[in-house]
Amino acid sequence: MTGTAVQIGGAVLAEAALRRSSLLPVMPYMVMALVAVIDVTAGPAVGFLPLVSLGPAFAGLVGGWRRTAVIGGLALFLCLGLAWYDGLLPGRRGFTALASVAGVTGAGLLAAIMRQRREAEFAGVRAIAEVAQRVLLRPVPCRAGRLRVAVSYNSALAGARIGGDLYEVVASPSGVRVIVGDVQGKGLEAVETAAVVLGVFREAAHDEPDLRSIGLRLERAADRELYGEKFVTAALAEVGDDGRVTLLNYGHPSPVVVRLDGTVRLAEPPRNALPLGLGVLGTQRPEPYETDLATGDQMLFYTDGVTEARDRRDRFYPLTERALLLMAPDPETALERLRTDLVAHVQGPLQDDAAMLLLRYQEG
DSSP: OOHHHHHHHHHHHHHHHHHHOSSGGGHHHHHHHHHHHHHHHHOGGGOOGGGGGHHHHHHTTSSOHHHHHHHHHHHHHHHHHHHHHTTOSSSHHHHHHHHHHHHHHHHHHHHHHHHHHHHHHHHHHHHHHHHHHHHHSOOOOSEETTEEEEEEEEOSSTTOSOOSEEEEEEEETTEEEEEEEEESSOHHHHHHHHHHHHHHHHHHHHHOSSHHHHHHHHHHHHHHHOOTTOOEEEEEEEEOTTSEEEEEEESOOOOEEEOTTSOEEEOOOSSOOOOBTOGGGOOOOOOOEEEEOOTTOEEEEEOHHHHTOBOTTOOBOOHHHHGGGGOSSSHHHHHHHHHHHHHHHHTSOOSSOEEEEEEEEOOO
């Protein structure tokens, strides 16, 4: 989503929160009733009569223009009755109060119309974003080969559902192939870069005989499509039916392996490699390396938005220490526990996109 769409989204979400309040919808009537009681009790000398205009002013915050017009009409009728009761008509003070109510009602009507237009615009933008989400980050299969799969994604942008993190799971004749990556930067350009990488991976995962060949396809596409200082960190995996896992790491955080007996370790590459898109520097390509999964073992892929999430004391999220939260009966519950713990650690909104993809190896 663009910055404008996010700003509109934040405004509409704030208005939606106000609309859910049980007090605000009845506020116009409460204010007008209070002003009427004070005016009748204290008399015209207090000068509260123009405050009847607060009714249509509050009405413009929620509801449509018709509701605002109705409340504005009630306010004018109430103001006219009170002005007549106070003996202010005909007279300058009475007409001034009526003019105030009429003016605020007109402003409230304009505000309600503009707000409804913004809501309609945001609804269209959100519909487009949801389509983009389904194309870019389409739902992963719950089962692939002998794997149970669960995924969690949190965008750092308020009101946005997609960002610079990417993931995909493809069941191929050679095994289940996985990618989890993180695009440098944020916003629409990051989404476009993620779309390029995912498109190449989805095609290569079906066509190429091994993980190294998929990596070469991704490298060529990244060197061709990315420019400037853009790059993508990525972790690729191929999981066979026998539990053997082949990994290829392009400068991405190493996946976490959680054994059935509670042992936790990082599946680290033999040597570090640069991210995709930096091949022009001429460094060595990453080498495939292997590990294995037994029945009940799990492998967690994630982006740096998880491990670099900080609490109020500026401490990073201790992922390997909290990985035992994944020992739940099903992968979806396990990943939700970890995500909830991550949000509790931060005690506020995440400052970066955070994606997690969990693979659990099951009996055949």
